[in-house]
Amino acid sequence: MSTLKKFGRFDRFDFLTYPAVLFVFLLFTWMLAVYVTSSIPAFQREGWNVYFTNVWNASECPDKEYYGILAAIWGSLYTSTIALLVALPLSISYSIFVVDYAPKRLKGILEITSDIMAGLPTIIYGIWGAFFLVPFLKEWVMMPVYNYLSFIPIFSQKPVSGFSFFSAGVLLGIMITPFVSAVVREAYTTIPHTYREAAYSLGLTRYEATKILIGYVKPAMISGTILGFGRAIGETVAVSLVVGNAFNLSADPFSPGYTISSLIATQYGNSFIYTHMTSVLYAAGLFLFLVGLFITLLGMYVLRRWKKNVSI
Template sequence: MSYARVSSHDKIVFYSLVPPTLFVVLILMTLFLTQLYHSIPIFDVQGLLNTYTVNRWYPTQSPPELWKEPHYGLLPTIWGTIYVSGIAVLLALPLSISLAVFIEELLPRRFRGYMSSLVDLMAGTPTILFGLWGLSFLGPLLKEFFMEPAHEGLGFLPIFSCTPLSGTSILTAGVMLAVMIIPFMVAVIQESYKAIPVTYKEAAWSLGLTRFEYVRLNLSMIVPAIVSAVLLGLGRASSETAAVALVVGNIYALSFCMFSPTHTLTSIIAANFGEVEMYPYMRNALFAGGLFLLTFGMIINAMGIVLLRRIRF
């Protein structure tokens, strides 16, 4: 504030708006500090590193003095989150780039508004509906037409090595999440694509490029936005809870096979938090999972924003 003269009325306006604004900031700090506060007991008992690197989950009522080894390791859930979100982003990226290019370059102008509305519609759809669809339609479909044939034909590959027991699996969660994150990734890519100056585009056309060459050139100018879309997609995929918990199988297992069920950081919280009263330190371990998600989500988010700022025309 560097106004030469600030009237008392203006001061009142200013100071009356500060509390709600600070409150919004406080919410984020509260989320972070509360998680940290409730995570500390489990770090004290079994060590911070162990909590995130041990492959072992034995809820126990025995006091921690009697623990011979760490009881609450989050490693398989971290791996599960990475695996599931990785599949989601790998599938969603080509689809998102294509959809963004399709809307901007191939679709007749008068239909663009409808297509963008459709993307917004996808982005806001209650996630439980995706979960319901993933559980009753997508899972069985993938099992019959992809998982079983792939296991029989290519079962020697580690990622296809386990027998698909049901439609709920790492793969199902990954494919469902791909569908869910597409609209967010499209929005980021499309916005940057639109921002390419017309003069650049006209210059590209004037070289006599084919549409393919022209689009490839344009995309090469917004690589940071595409990376940013990947990061945003990873963030969205790793933080989704209810839909994932319905299709990921909810079994504590570290697996490289994508037909196996697993737990993610979010699904283990959803599945176990209701029982924390029985196991004294399980609540703290689950908060430690939330803390991990929140911290990494923010790092990924910050990286995405920094990348987007690097695009300058």
């Protein structure tokens, strides 16, 4: 008499859980399929120009419609890079400070604060960004830089509103810092105690010891950087409230621009008025989809390879 019913290679456990697993895989594939099929009309009409030109001719006459999202792609890369420049020094310092230096109670507070920052609704970053950060940066960073450094070409234009690549980058930097920190901190914590002891026993100061130990987690830092970039590029509402939403292919960080996600957020609602715009926005989504997927896989790969190496 058997109480464990078997059906080929599957048992009852598999029958209970496997459909759910299948569902999430199908859902993901379905999502990719929807983006591919919905963007085909745009590719058929414009080819790769959808990605490689900077035009936005929304017209009620379908023949005159023409769209290229190059400015948004540029904006996504630009703002995410600024975000990393903000987030990296903060995350690395924070990780070292929390693991090596902070007294126990402060450590607890710092960790919880970081976790709250990671979970805080992004719209709250958005409203703070739009009403406080943008005016603040304009007054205290953009104007002084323009006043004193305008001989540098990219700073030669007077900042107008403050809504800009720079503001979006800084806000994104603040938002992704807890995520990058989490990766770096976790890696830095896993350094075996003997390495620390060894470093100190050589008569190194804490600074010198840290300098050596931080080299050990470099791949984890790279991975954190990559994943942070992925988060930044996908963030939508907070960015769209501060980036200025303008088709602008400029290197001037203080000028307004678009990102792919903010382009979708601001244009999709009206796109049904036009004949060809919706498909272009799905093509933009497809771009974000594939780039995001690539970045995440790369970040995961680097982290896993590192974990495998250090476990030996």
